[in-house]
Amino acid sequence: MIYRSTRSHDWQVSAAQAIIQGLAPDGGLFVPEEFPAAFTEDELKDLFSLSYQELAEKVLSRFLTDYSPEQLHEIVKGAYGDQWDDDRIAPVSEERGGNYFLELFHGPTLAFKDIALQCLPRLMKTALEIQHDSHEIVILTATSGDTGTAAMRGFSQLDKTRVIVFYPYQGVAPIQLKQMLSESGGNTVAIAVKGNFDQAQTNVKRIFSDKEFGAELNEHGFAFSSANSMNVGRLLPQVVYYFYAYGQLVKRGIVQAGGLVNFSVPTGNFGDILAGYYAKKLGLPVGKLICASNKNKVLTDFFKTGIYNKNREFYVTNSPSMDILVSSNLERLLFDICQDPATVKGLMAELNEKGRYQLPKAMYEKLGTFAADFATPAEIEGEIKRVYAASGYVIDPHTAVASLAAHRFKKQDGAHPTVVLSTASPYKFPETVYHAISGLEVKRAGMPALKQLTDFTHYLPKSIEKFLGHTGAETVIEASDMPAEVKQILGI
Ligand SMILES: *Cc1c(COP(=O)(O)O)cnc(C)c1O
Numbered sequence: 001m002i003y004r005s006t007r008s009h010d011w012q013v014s015a016a017q018a019i020i021q022g023l024a025p026d027g028g029l030f031v032p033e034e035f036p037a038a039f040t041e042d043e044l045k046d047l048f049s050l051s052y053q054e055l056a057e058k059v060l061s062r063f064l065t066d067y068s069p070e071q072l073h074e075i076v077k078g079a080y081g082d083q084w085d086d087d088r089i090a091p092v093s094e095e096r097g098g099n100y101f102l103e104l105f106h107g108p109t110l111a112f113k114d115i116a117l118q119c120l121p122r123l124m125k126t127a128l129e130i131q132h133d134s135h136e137i138v139i140l141t142a143t144s145g146d147t148g149t150a151a152m153r154g155f156s157q158l159d160k161t162r163v164i165v166f167y168p169y170q171g172v173a174p175i176q177l178k179q180m181l182s183e184s185g186g187n188t189v190a191i192a193v194k195g196n197f198d199q200a201q202t203n204v205k206r207i208f209s210d211k212e213f214g215a216e217l218n219e220h221g222f223a224f225s226s227a228n229s230m231n232v233g234r235l236l237p238q239v240v241y242y243f244y245a246y247g248q249l250v251k252r253g254i255v256q257a258g259g260l261v262n263f264s265v266p267t268g269n270f271g272d273i274l275a276g277y278y279a280k281k282l283g284l285p286v287g288k289l290i291c292a293s294n295k296n297k298v299l300t301d302f303f304k305t306g307i308y309n310k311n312r313e314f315y316v317t318n319s320p321s322m323d324i325l326v327s328s329n330l331e332r333l334l335f336d337i338c339q340d341p342a343t344v345k346g347l348m349a350e351l352n353e354k355g356r357y358q359l360p361k362a363m364y365e366k367l368g369t370f371a372a373d374f375a376t377p378a379e380i381e382g383e384i385k386r387v388y389a390a391s392g393y394v395i396d397p398h399t400a401v402a403s404l405a406a407h408r409f410k411k412q413d414g415a416h417p418t419v420v421l422s423t424a425s426p427y428k429f430p431e432t433v434y435h436a437i438s439g440l441e442v443k444r445a446g447m448p449a450l451k452q453l454t455d456f457t458h459y460l461p462k463s464i465e466k467f468l469g470h471t472g473a474e475t476v477i478e479a480s481d482m483p484a485e486v487k488q489i490l491g492i
Pocket of ligand 1 (some may be wrong): 111112113146147229266267268269270271272273321322398399406423
């Protein structure tokens with residue numbers, strides 16, 4: 001299968017090449033030239049009885065045609081092995097507060113990024129073999145918190161790869177920071193950048209598209225790639241769990257095969273929810289995809305009006321992994337609904353120059369699969385409390401955004417079961433969660449808050465213990481120094 005850029009006809013590559021490069025040289029994102037055929041009804045029925053690993057092989061093989069079945073088998077086996085604390089990998093909860101929660105946080109760093117980032121490094125390693133590429137891959141990534149840790153964990157110890165993570169200084173949660181600093185070392189490093197996530201992400205994109213910089217790196221045997229959801233190898237593993245969630249509902253008799261299911265997705269960079277859109281294109285009976293934002297509600301406004309406008313105040317909220325004003329993966333959706341790279345390029349240029357663009361009417365009318373809503377920090381706490389009071393179930397602040405959106409949506413249109421994507425363990429965000437469920441004040445952010453939460457719930461996820469005692473120092477730089485920092489780290 002051929003992948004192409006969303007912004008021009010100039011870049012046509014294999015899946016392996018797309019995964020190695022991360023981003024197309026014209027700044028566009030790689031998308032399938034021709035979307036794979038949808039599963040038939042009979043094929044779908046068979047999928048719903050598979051294990052997570054078997055399902056992953058089936059779904060990935062539709063997109064990654066230059067990988068052999070044996071290669072995909074090994075990749076999936078390694079990615080979804082015993083580093084997960086639940087052998088279903090992505091279990092669906094009982095009904096809690098009116099909805100079902102797809103728990104995507106059972107991996108080593110307790111956030112849904114693990115689903116993709118346990119897989120991407122293995123996809124990349126095999127891609128290098130397929131391409132007979134001998135470069136050392138440098139993964140440059142901007143993170144709003146969870147990608148950084150998950151990428152560092154996923155790539156750690158992997159031959160011929162380096163990971164450099166940039167995160168906004170004082171813009172990630174205390175536990176996220178501790179995790180990143182404790183993962184630092186060997187082939188991975190995390191650097192704080194003064195500014196917010198969007199500034200860090202913009203600079204990473206700039207470094208990527210700097211041809212001179214790229215050439216200099218090549219001379220030294222390095223090549224850049226990305227572990228952000230801009231990389232198609234990160235996006236595709238996420239398609240799997242939509243099928244898996246649906247299959248679990250079928251098995252329990254909550255929906256009959258073929259019946260519609262809604263998914264409510266806490267959204268930042270638009271990767272997770274785009275994977276749901278791809279699942280629907282592959283034939284999964286998805287009703288609505290509810291795009292749930294926090295107070296940085298660019299996407300809510302976009303779906304309501306067709307205008308994307310990032311010229312607005314940026315809020316640091318209690319759901320930091322969604323504190324994003326430029327959702328990179330939306331570009332793939334735009335491409336899908338117009339199929340015209342010139343149009344996408346024009347819209348992205350407008351976004352770059354004016355900070356806003358308006359969709360042509362014909363494109364806007366094609367967004368009917370999506371509903372959109374947002375939650376303020378206070379509403380997030382309220383929703384954590386509501387679900388806990390209704391069912392004793394503890395959810396994290398990001399999940400709460402989607403849970404609230406689903407809850408409100410149900411009131412207007414309650415016909416179908418709704419799955420809320422639960423993207424992080426509540427123990428990563430104890431400050432907000434403890435306050436919400438106990439009504440008591442947190443003594444101090446970070447470890448003291450975590451202790452209060454674990455004392456309250458009598459539970460602590462195993463993988464969190466590892467970095468509890470860690471006290472590393474941060475490296476803090478100006479955003480303009482990012483290119484120089486990269487060179488210094490690589491010793492060139
Ligand atoms: C990354 C992240 C999100 C947002 O996912 P996108 O794919 O960027 O839309 C939501 N919740 C958590 C906990 C995350 O780590």
